[in-house]
Amino acid sequence: MPLLMVAIGIVALLILIMGLKLNTFVSLIIVSFGVAILLGMPLEDIVGTIEAGLGGTLGHLALIFGLGAMLGKLITDAGGAQRIAMTFVNKFGEKNIQWAVVSASFVIGIALFFEVGLVLLIPIVFAISRELKVSILYLGIPMAAALSVTHGFLPPHPGPTVIAGEYGADLGEVLLYGIIISIPIVIVAGPIFTKMAQKLVPDSFTRQGDITSLGEQKKFKLDDTPKFGISVFTAMLPVILIAISTIITLIQEMAGIETNAFLSIVNLIGNASTAMVISLLVAMYTMGIARNIPVKTVMESCSTAIAQIGMMLLIIGGGGAFKQVLIDGGVGDYVAELFEGSTMSPILLAWLIAAILRISLGSATVAALTTVGLVIPLLGQSDVNLALMVLSTGAGSLIASHVNDAGFWMFKEYFGLTMKETFATWTLLETIISVLGLGFTLLLSLFV
Template sequence: MTSLSVETLAADAVEPITSAGNTQLGIAVLAGIAVIVLLITKFKVHAFLALTIGTLALGAFAGASLGDTITSFSTGLGSTVAGVGVLIALGAILGKLLADSGGADQIVDTILRRASGRAMPWAMVLIASVIGLPLFFEVGIVLLIPVVLLVAKRGNFSLMRIGIPALAGLSVMHGLIPPHPGPLVAIDAIGADLGVTLALGLVISVPTVIIAGPLFSRYAARWVDIQPPERMLQTLEKRPSDETDRRPSFGATVATVLLPVVLMLVKALVDIVVDDPENQVQKVADVVGSPLIALLAAVLVGMFTLGRAAGFTKDRLASTVEKSFGPIAGVLLIVAAGGGFKQTLIDAGVGQMILEFSENWSIPALLLGWLIAVAIRLATGSATVATISAAGLAAPLAADMSTSHAALLVLAIGAGSLFFSHVNDAGFWLVKEYFGMDVGQTIKTWSVMETIISVVGLGFVMLLSLIL
């Protein structure tokens, strides 16, 4: 994975594309973000176009020439796609194999068969967390909603008691754990170690998802005691995995999903224990545990453990791979444009301005990164846009950080990007409609859950920063 090094960031900050002072730069940043927010929220412009136009506005307000702004944007766009584009594509292939082969259904059915009534919320958070590792949030929701509705109906559970744990599992994975686009871009921008970020992300995610999922669902079910909407139940049909009823086994499915995570964690562990770049074991671990190789290995293994096990022919496998790219086209464009916006921020000297601001106001870097992400999340409604933009602004803060603290900065930004989803977030309306709630009920449940994830995640980030 190509990553933007701290040295590169520092070098870029020495020769900014504008001579504007901090006041003008601050106005330029606010103007650029305001343009993005207005275009996305009021005029419903696609985030890719909004980020592109917002970048041009940023450069104009900062006094940079149009040519320099375009060069910075193009450079950032290209480096971001080079760094994370392939990883997003590989993750999409793995997710599509998991869904189409029936592997996701196998995980769901196996865990639910073994879960008692009281354990059902815990089973749902486990299912969502495992399935959420390779799947985008929206795909995970579409995949799990039928299960959530049917379990709530057949077990006579409050919908919130089952639904909140599932949503929490998906949301935490989306915001904190690579290979999801937001964390990947933040890792790339800040120059953090992916293995360390993944390891710390898992440490933070477990207690966070427990608090925001099964524990909070008890209160959410009291505040909003609703049953699955009949209109949704009537449309549920058994989703055939393929022309055949064959499915991959539970063990093979889980092993395939966790393979890239294990490989990247092994690399991080070897780097810590061996700590010798010339050591052959570390050299092998560095290659095998690199995100590209780890995800590629999982995809290749998945073609056999998931695709072939479900009876897929070679043509069916090829079709599954091809169809996996369509849904991620928009994500890739948003991520790429966000990378361009981030690079323009860096080249304009905004990073140095942020550094001076944090020193003058004595705001801890981790808290500042979280606050920036929260502000952009509230304004744009997009966790991905918030993560990308905040990572670009906060990247210089990592210049003197240790490996673990740079990873914690990524996680702080990821946690901030999930803060209080509301009416400008597509996920808000997706949850509202699937669960048959009104706006007030959705805020009491989904929005509060997202805020709990964000605040609790930050709390554990700050706690780990005191230990590491």
């Protein structure tokens, strides 16, 4: 019965969002109330559960998400992202242009959220394709693959960050293992899959595409942008700080060294929130003050970044509220009982649940958070690595993006594709990333 109530809630969510065109956040809150009542939760506890889920999720994420948005905006507005992209293009040369786009998109994707990276890089991809007379999709698929992988697997992106917070996983471990699986996935889903797509839907590689909806793009003379080294350093600084802290902590555990003042400082600096604060302060200098940009202008960029992510924060909070209803309503315990004694790997189960929810709901974030609510009680029965659980849940939440996902329509319209071509390129691309993500995570589980 509890799973039936969840199914009714998911169908209701689909009707509210797709049928009635209701705002996703509002729909999530309505469904959270409805499912709580259907699950027989005491009426006086429902509001508290929803507030706890919303507050608990945002409490962990808001700082990292907000600072990350500001960091990305400063790098974009200063022209740092354009410098990174064009430097890779010039270094790799015309013959290896796909690898240039993949490399640039991966570095930029770590600093920028998926939609921001897409809007920033697509005009650059269009300009390169015109100059070199190659298909825009030939460059567009590797770009989308790199952005999607960083979005799905690497903190400080909201998906892996919020899942790690809910599971209680170490964010540094998630980052370390995420990078290990991301590199081969990007190679396969980018340049290698592009060759396959050219055989599947050759006509899609003749499309002209249309980016007029993106409006007037800010253009920079390359000499007026920050240098390549400082641009990459600023974009990668959060990852560098978190990674250093994680490696030192792993060495400490392996060597059996007791915690001391130095290690405490390292852990503080390597905490995701602290790393983002330090990175933002560095970006204010490297992307602003050092280039004689007034502090007022730098602050305007930060304010704009926060305004742009407000609704996304609410949607993540709404997903957290729904997740908490599933936990407090006993659905998670019911799933745990259902799989008690099962030989199925929790990693595979988390991926499977997230994949089903992603295909049903469209939103990767909502699918991931709902999965967390169902899977958390299972973790007490297993000694599975929590960082790998984060990656498998993230992988499942990426699968088969189709008509109920905004990313599907963005890719279709920007590259001028038909529905069939979008399914054969974008939907298949996301599915390959998801399945490879599961495969590499299971492989890693043999060693960690």
